[in-house]
Amino acid sequence: MPYPFLHGLNPEQRAAVTLPHESALILAGAGSGKTRVLTTRIAYLIQSGQATPHGLLAVTFTNKAAKEMIARLSAMLPINTRGMWIGTFHGLCNRLLRAHHREAGLPALFQILDSSDQLSAIKRLLKALNVDEEKYPPKQVQHFINSSKDEGLRAEAVEAYDPFTRQMQEVFLEYDKQCQREGVVDFAELLLRSYELLSRDNALREHYQNRFRHILVDEFQDTNRLQYRWLKLLAGPGCAMFAVGDDDQSIYAFRGAHVGNMREFERDFAVQQVIKLEQNYRSHGNILDAANALIHHNNGRLGKNLWTSEGSGEPIRLFEAATDQEEAAYIVDETKALQREGIALTDIAILYRSNAQSRVLEHALFSAGLPYRVYGGLRFFERQEIKHALAYLRLIASSEDDGALLRVINFPARGIGARSLEQLQDAAKQRGVSLYEAACMKVLGGKGGTAIGNFAAMLEALRETCHGLPLPEQIEHVIEASGLAQHYRSEKEGAERLENLNELVNAAAGFVAENEAQRSFGEDSPVEGGLGRSQNEEDHSLAAFSSDVTPSGLVSSESLELPKRQLQAFLTHAALESGERQAEAGVAAVQLMTVHAAKGLEFHAVFLTGLEEGLFPHDNSRNESDGLEEERRLMYVAITRARRRLYISYAQSRMLHGQFRYGLVSRFLDEIPAQLLKAVNTRRAYTETQSAWASPSAPAAARRSSAAPDSPWHFGQNVSHPKFGAGVIINCEGSGAEARVEVKFRNAGSKWLALEYAKLTAM
DNA sequence: ACTACGAGACTTTTT
């Protein structure tokens, strides 16, 4: 058999993989081997000579998915995947815009704003325009701008019939002007810019259309309108689009995803083949039956029913708790039982609809001494110390970047207050120059703003020293010379931040090493991303194209010396890939996350919590059209995460926003056939055996009784510290080596202490 | 320039 990787595929999967050259829609249910089909399809196309690695484009939503695809592909085929156009929408657009920045009207070193950068840019703009932030909240402005762009609309194209919208439109317009001035691009702009570039520039578009004869899209149900239009533009007459998705797992409508794209795709591309992958390799029958029955309540589905060749398995366990605390206590007990059965903690997940629910669960797990990991906190490149360091680096790369300058002009504090800043901004505006340039004039001008002059001089020195240095050394130098290191050294909570800054240097070293490895393969650098260098037989047309028709993009970035290119590439990397969510991967710990975050993952056992009206489905979903259906799809996603065992629980009352809320049982539970559910414990039965939990009169005693013997620390525990004396544990955070507790001391106030280091003794 | 206090939010989130 010529295609060994086709082995082990079921008939539908195989049909999808070996489809002829035509556009197709693959409806891939949860756990049906979607990623496998997608990657095997690519391997098949290449192996059978229907496509070259160069001639296909594969799009995903997350960097993780793109990496996964690349990893699997290189395991299947001995090809160099690094130069291939496999990536996220944003990553690929970035690549396009870097290569053709001049045609796109962007500077070679344009910087990318993440959402928090964008928000501060908007706040700054609102102040400059004297727009009332009460009436036009920055967040709302941000949403207005982004959702307009996601629909493919520029400010001029927005329909504004009322004064409010007209003002929004005005801000939108000014915002884009500001970005252009400062040489920065937000996420939505990456897409819109490259869309506009491709639709305006016929030669360029035709070039890419001729190149990409196959376009493969993952998670197609999550595409927004602009992304779909972008794909349509890139798909020329001879292009086959292979779209994989699951309308039942569309849970991102709230951020612009348009499931309707699936039907439109069928129509627009005259799709002959809709292949359904319905065989599920993940879950036992009862779990799938529950998911199928639930999702059946949605209207307008493309239609799909999951099945498995495995048995029905265990029933779904349903637990009714009196309170959220009791719910948590039950989960702790069951987790311990699972652990005793030999289930790895990493294979157990606790899911919730909203982040606010995690607290109670964390407390219970902590008290029980069960290690846990919460997904969804700050990520590496979002940390303030990292953003500060990156802002200095951005200023080295591009002097126009006012946002970066404002971030660090007085951090660490160097005596530049609001007044001198205002003067600087006025001066810059008057002369029509960037803040950086205005600051430099203060150096030349001599007296006046000496603090600002010193700052500008420091930046100049920074640039000077970094010039020609390898990237990691540049960063090291910036961290020291900017005073960031000193600042965090003198701050009492600064140790961790220093460590992160150190980690930034390591990350840069790793990044450079990886890129050098690519380069030595004779590949495209990530910056130009695939243009300019002849690699395989198709490339000479491309090289000719780049130098004859659109030489500028390439030539100018190639003319940059290596360290500068490295810096730019690293800044892009930092913006586009905010870093791993997991702090301590590989550590045996129960996984806590929202249902959204669980999409794409699977676990042996899943606890699905908070099945109460108002929480799940969430109250706020009621206003939105299709809101309830999206909540139901969310529930569907949650159920299908479980391989073997699924627990569903709800609480009769729970603490929410500082007060008790009494929720009815979620309607979703009525939509699951009763015979699939087994009530494991009524509230009364459970509270009788664990009566301490239900006793509201003695919460401290209740908590104490819950503490596992294997953990000496829990809430209400009286402790003693050699320096601070006697106190009581009032809060906790983290687990394992990173566990910290907050102790309220009798005479020394409250302190956060790392359990690993603090010499605490139980009393 | 830094701290302190009060007001208001608060569903989900990748890039």
Place this chain on the structure above:
DNA sequence: GTCTCGTAGT
């Protein structure tokens, strides 16, 4: 309940 943000006060 708890966190963030912005302003007012020292």
